[in-house]
Amino acid sequence: MRDTVITKDIIANPKTHYGNAKASTRHFITQRVTGAINILFLGLLLYLVVRLAGQDRTDMVAVIGSAWIGLPLAVLIAIVAVHMRNGMRDTLEDYLHGRVYSLVMMLNTLFCLVIALAGIGAVLKLVFWG
Template sequence: MDKSVISNPKSHYGSGKLATRHFITQRLTGALGIAFTIFFIWLVVRLAGADRAEMLAVIGNPFVAIVTALLVINVCVHMRIGMQEVIEDYIDDPRLHSLTMLLNNFFCLAIAVIGVLAIAKIALWG
């Protein structure tokens, strides 16, 4: 970016409210990620050495299934915002910027939907 644009105090870089929302959301999903990591470690240790039937029984527990689905959603939201920041920082071409933002949103949504549907399948139908 041109140095004269950066040094001009009247330059506009986007919505301050949107940036604040992304900042807060990124921090909240990061903090929730710590709690979800503790749960995930418990889940992996619990399922270590378990056979398929026991694994299906544990994942089929409504509490475990819901928390695991929330973990997937949390990670996808955190990933979407993080990648959005990278795209905004490094992609300057407006057409390429729009395309990469669209692909980022689609990819994160697809991962979240596939993950939640996989958990639902295991929890509901084994």
């Protein structure tokens, strides 16, 4: 592997290859779109917090078990997991490089996937099986 010092001249020159342009654009757009969708779903989250404040488990299961609430909540969990993975990727790219970066990114992806599957599974269980 050759050691190239990256300077402002290399970055400013559009003929140099600095990163993967398509992947970077996809990452940028995904981060902005998931952020916007999270803002839209904020109303659902606020409704759930206000509606379920002080309620017992039976009421929570009844509200989240409704398809009108549970299915959008499951979609929200998936979108938040994608947004979380991309946000952590930004931080990891700044501080880690090489094989350590690859390993930590794999662990980041695995963690976000486990969180998403557990959350979605729990909500869908309430929606379809009470």
